[in-house]
Amino acid sequence: MANTAKGKVCVTGASGFIASWLVKRLLESGYHVLGTVRDPGNGKKVGHLWGLEGAKERLQLVRADLLEEGSFDDAVMACEGVFHTASPVVTGSNSKEEMLDSAINGTMNVLRSCKKNPSLKRVVLTSSSSTVRIKDEADLPPNVLLDESSWSSIEFCESLQIWYAVAKILAEKAAWEFAGEHRIDLVTVLPTFVVGPTLSPELGPTASDVLGLFQGETGKFTTYGRMGYVHIDDVARCHMLAYEAAGARGRYICSAAVLDCGDLAALLARRFPAYPVPRSLPRAYGEQSYGFDTSKARALGLAEFKGVEEMFDDAVASFIGHGHLPAAEERRHA
Template identity: 60%
Template sequence: MDRELKLKGKVCVTGAAGFLASWLVKRLLLCGYHVIGTVRDPGDERKVGHLWRLEGARERLQLMRADLMKEGSFDAAIMGCQGVFHTASPVLGHPNCDPRAEILQPAIDGTLNVLRSCKKNPSLRRVVFTSSSSTVRVRHDLASNAELDESSWSSEELCETLKIWYVLSKTLAEKAAWEFCEDNNIDLVTVLPSFVIGPSLPPILCSTASDVLGLLKGETEKFKWHGRMGYIHIDDVAYTHILLYENESAKGRYLCSSTVVDNDELTAILAARYPNLPIPKRFENLERPFYDLNVFKLKALGMKFRSLEEMFDDCVKSLIEQGHLSSGDASS
């Protein structure tokens, strides 16, 4: 297979064992890249074993230890790479944690530590940074039927008032990345995915995949806070990262979302598609403003998105294969 590929350059993926990063590593390997993946412990088979089973991994994947909170920790992994895909993000703390000390500052410092290593690398061509669509949609001033694009930024003050620390951490980290890269002449592009749905390559489910599994099992606690939300297939997000890295004309921020729906719309679709699963029928009305996400900028580069049905079909199939759902319950 490798002999048939047109081999490409060397790139680094931070947090390579994560839910999204694993798919990005998979797609980069299939595209012919040599991938340096940073992880907390390269010897932890339970966390990284799935990466070594990817096609091309034995020939073109290296895993290196790095810690977001240690300056210089990424130097060795990034040096000599033409591209860096920064997907790693600090793990959210426990409910009673100090959000500034355990969530906000680590998100900013971790991003800047990676970028300082990028600055030392004379081979660097571009950095692709994984942000979030949440960085555009938490605002006081959303008009009725608002259509949000990349020019929008979430209100830091509103995030603090509502105590939505994840959104604030992603907003502050992306802003810090833009400031650092502009000051240091680093070519940066950011990807703003909506809620990511799809197969989990890691056998241990992350919080996102666990929340989806909970919804399919009838739980409402995590999803009830969504209200209205955009959804995107995980493979589409991985492909978007590569598209933006390879396309020299790509500049700035890129929203990445297939469909925006209310909770009740989502569960109606899922209940009809998987009638044997205990999909919740209704959610509490949070009275959140109606909005849509304008993804014209990404579509103009040729990106096409999978449907909501496709992303959940692939997700359900994966959960069955990994033993988290029974095939009988998930069948129509």
């Protein structure tokens, strides 16, 4: 049974892929959750949250917009802790300036609201492993294990026009600087590529990329190259541990396994033969062999991560359940 003595926490961007799973686990654990969304009245966007266990008793949704200063004041003031998971919506039409401005100013707007709450215990910020792993070959020796002390090269990201990574790097660094100046207890979680079941029938960019792989599309994962992968439930668990553990400090890489895109495609083609998963993918960046040191997250309490097979099994089951993929039996007889 859930421990209903737990306090109230704010989750920004509560209807998102990671955030909605985090809301689910927080409610199950007994927290009262105040979720911010851009339109609380849009049942299509937030309906999956109201179906969660404990939502009717302990979930409140309020409007807030990342790019409106002061928009998060009321939500943050009502809570003991904040999980800042919201990210500006990224589309192909976003310019470099729009993406950087949205990510940095959005994070700063939330933290400025946090500064106004003297009773706030901790802020957990969702960052990304893209802030750690994108470097020139000279800075990535063979078989290197990257840990939380590593930062991606902004210059190298800019040369490849990976603006998402640049935005995440600059937003996290700005958050650390602001938290240090204003004595905010900040912890950051750095997930690798997040895979698993979606609560919402509407797919975000990450889940859409995974779905595309099972529909025979190769473009996205070819450009990803070597990548870490992690189950969405482990990401939610890592956020909660980072909030609850008194000794949590700094950054936490959250990753189960690291695979080259070709190896991932081969694994999934064998495991899901009914779908047109490509059996191989070209190496966009040559030979890469880096891995992630996840000892810090394991010491926090994530002793075991769910494996690659389980995360993709769960993702496919979710796609079928939401009607995005036909069941394997249906596909074989189509």
